[in-house]
Structure formats: C-alpha cells, structure tokens
Amino acid sequence: MFAELPRDDAATLDWLAFEQSGVLTTAQATGLLSEGVVRSRIRTGRWRSVCRGVLLTGNGRLTRDQQLWVAVLVAGTGAVLAGTTAATEAGVRGLPREPLHVLIPAERRAARAVLRHLPIDMAAVRVHRTSVLPAEHIQLGRPPxxxxxxALVDAAGWARDEAQAQQLLAAGCxxxxxxxxxxxxVMTTLPRAPRRQLIRQTIEDVAGGTEAxxxxxxxxxxxxxxxPRPDLQRQRTDAAGRTRWLDAYWPAYRLHVEIDGAHHMDVHQWAADMRRQNDVWxxxxxxxxxxxxxxRARPAEVAADLRRALTATGWRPAA
Incomplete structure (x- = not known):
C-alpha cells in the first residue's frame, strides 16, 4: 500500500501519466510528489530516469508514443512535433521515422547536453527553431x-535534397x-522558408494534377x-465503361504517356496495364x-522519344 499522495493528487498524477503515455518531467512529478518519493520510486525500479529532467512511470523500454513525448518534453516549453514526425503521426505513410523532429519558438534554446545523452532505446531528436508558428499551424494532440x-512544408525545407523534398510533398497529396x-x-506565412521556390513550384505541379x-x-x-505541357490525371472511359485516369495526355496529338512505378511490376498489375494499353490503341x-x-535518371532519352512521337502526330516546336 502506498500513502504518498492525497487522493486528489493521486488522481491528477494518474491522469497526467495517462495523457503523456507514462512520461513526465521531473518538475511535473515533484509538483505532485515530494522529491524524496520521486527518488525512491526511481531507486526501487518502479520508475525510470530517461534523461535529465524526464521520467518514465514504469521501467520498460520506450514505446514509440513514449519516445515522442520524451522528444517534446526534452525540447521544453512550446515544443511541438514537426516535419516528417508530425506528418507520420497525421497518417502520411512511407516517411522516415527517425530522427524525431521537434519545433520550438526562436527565442528558446533546447538543452543540447540532454539531447546528446538520450538512452539507447530512444531515437535521435532534432530540434528546429522558428520565429513563425501561429496557432493555426498547431494541431492539438497528445503530444501536440x-x-x-x-509539417510537410517544413519537412521539404529540411530534406536532404530537392528530390526528397518533392517526394515528401507529393506523398501527402x-x-x-x-x-x-x-x-x-502555409507558404504565405513563411516568406523565408528553405527551398521556397522549389516548394511553391511543386505545389503548383501537384495542383495541376500530378499526384506522384x-x-x-x-x-x-x-x-x-x-x-508542350500535357494534361495530367485526365479522366477517360474505356471500352468496358470503366473510368480510367491518364498519367499524361496531349489531346491535340492523341498521345498518351503512362509512367510506371514499382507496383507495375506485379504480375496482376502488368496484365491490367496491357489490357489498358490495348484499349488506348x-x-x-x-x-x-x-x-x-x-x-528521373535519363530525362534526355525520355524527351527524345516524346519529341519524335509528338512530331509524328503533327506537333512543331516554336521557332
């Protein structure tokens, strides 16, 4: 039996631990328990000290949710998940899961010493600072x-290269x-966003119909x-009355281009592609x-094939 807390404080601690997946700051814990009780729980193995200033109300390995809470709490007041981490939590699939990205107000500084000494069962945390973080850019959640x-605009700016930046934006759409x-x-509120021109152009390409x-x-x-620029994702009806979408199409020249991703190598997809190609012909x-x-890798070869096909159907380049 434990009589360390008054009943109301015990309920408050239980609720806080529940909301934060069992992760508390030392300040939160000592605000409800005495420092001696907190040290006792850590010493007896009931609780675990994750890093300086952050505790786990258990003694197991950190789950994904707990790692997210550690990242936010270590970064301090005003910290929110950001970039690919926030986008992944919003349901965007196929994004890098590590490091964990956190955004904090520009006037604050994260505790770098703590970030360098996170436990081995904790993903690396990368903290970014911003002077522009209006309330409408915050998604209420646990953690925020x-x-x-x-998230996707930030992720594109922080990406390792332009190709990854485009891929992140395209994936979300x-x-x-x-x-x-x-x-x-979002871009209207971020006049100094990294890769601003690339991001704006990619958004316009996506809005024009491209989705991959x-x-x-x-x-x-x-x-x-x-x-000439083709129409993208143009709808058509095949011979069986089914709705199809053309990747790229020049209606004036009746030329259709299909861009095949990895899924087209599947045998069932391959057969469906052949039937669709026969229908177009x-x-x-x-x-x-x-x-x-x-x-991506040999654009000159692709362009040469397109030029020959367009010329064969009557297109002439501008003088």
Whole structure:
C-alpha cells in the first residue's frame, strides 16, 4: 500500500501519466510528489530516469508514443512535433521515422547536453527553431504537433535534397492527407522558408494534377526540353465503361504517356496495364510508357522519344 499522495493528487498524477503515455518531467512529478518519493520510486525500479529532467512511470523500454513525448518534453516549453514526425503521426505513410523532429519558438534554446545523452532505446531528436508558428499551424494532440500542411512544408525545407523534398510533398497529396491549397496557405506565412521556390513550384505541379513524384518529374522534363505541357490525371472511359485516369495526355496529338512505378511490376498489375494499353490503341490514340526511374535518371532519352512521337502526330516546336 502506498500513502504518498492525497487522493486528489493521486488522481491528477494518474491522469497526467495517462495523457503523456507514462512520461513526465521531473518538475511535473515533484509538483505532485515530494522529491524524496520521486527518488525512491526511481531507486526501487518502479520508475525510470530517461534523461535529465524526464521520467518514465514504469521501467520498460520506450514505446514509440513514449519516445515522442520524451522528444517534446526534452525540447521544453512550446515544443511541438514537426516535419516528417508530425506528418507520420497525421497518417502520411512511407516517411522516415527517425530522427524525431521537434519545433520550438526562436527565442528558446533546447538543452543540447540532454539531447546528446538520450538512452539507447530512444531515437535521435532534432530540434528546429522558428520565429513563425501561429496557432493555426498547431494541431492539438497528445503530444501536440504542427498541422499536416505545415509539417510537410517544413519537412521539404529540411530534406536532404530537392528530390526528397518533392517526394515528401507529393506523398501527402497523393495519400489525400493534405490539399495543395493548404500547402499554399502555409507558404504565405513563411516568406523565408528553405527551398521556397522549389516548394511553391511543386505545389503548383501537384495542383495541376500530378499526384506522384514521377509525374512531377515528367512536367519538369517537358518544361526543360521545350515540349508542350500535357494534361495530367485526365479522366477517360474505356471500352468496358470503366473510368480510367491518364498519367499524361496531349489531346491535340492523341498521345498518351503512362509512367510506371514499382507496383507495375506485379504480375496482376502488368496484365491490367496491357489490357489498358490495348484499349488506348484500339481507340485510336498512341501510347508511350516509361518507368519512373528513367524519367528521373535519363530525362534526355525520355524527351527524345516524346519529341519524335509528338512530331509524328503533327506537333512543331516554336521557332
């Protein structure tokens, strides 16, 4: 039996531990318990000291939720999950799960010494500072995080290269977790965002119909090599009356381009692709197909094939 807390304090501690997945700051714990009781619980193994200033009301390995709470609490007042971490918590799939990204107000500084000495069962934490974090960019949650749109814009700015930045933005839109107009709205409040021009152009490409990175690359390829811009994700009805979506289509030249991702290698998808290709041909259109990696790695080859196909159907480059 333990009689360390008055009943109300015990309920408050239990509720706080529940809300924060069992992770508390030392200040929170000692605000409800005496320092001696806190030390006793750690010494007897009931609780665990995760790092300076942060406690776990248990003694097991940190779960994912607990790691998120540690990251926010270590970063201090005003900290929120951000970037790929916040986007992942919002349901965007396929993003890097580590390091954990946290955003804090510019006037604050995180405890770097603590961040360098996190336990081995804790993911690395990367703290970013910002002077622009309005209330509308905060998603109430446990723990708090930035909205999906702000998370993806930040993630694109922090990405290792431009290709990853585009991929992050495209993933959010492709998975219907964010709308292009939401990304645009965030950009209006971040005049100094890293990669601002690239992010704005990618948003416009997505808004124009592209939903996968390979299609964004394709639009840029056409622009770079002086080819006319195609319609993207254009709807059509096949011979069986089913609705289909064309990756890229030039209606004036009746030329259709299909950009194949990795899933097209599946045998069932391959058979479906052949039937769809036959349907396009029998309807009188021409079709070209390119793997997504070729669009990225050898754009000149793709552009040459497109130029020949467009010229064969009557297109002439501007003088």
């Amino acid at each position: 995080r930035t909205t999906t749109a702000r 492709q998975q219907r977790r964010v709308l292009p107009e939401e990304l645009r709205k 990175l390979s299609e964004i690359d394709f639009v840029r390829l056409c622009r770079r090599y002086g080819l 029998t309807a009188g259109d021409r079709i070209l197909r390119f793997p997504a990696w070729l669009v």
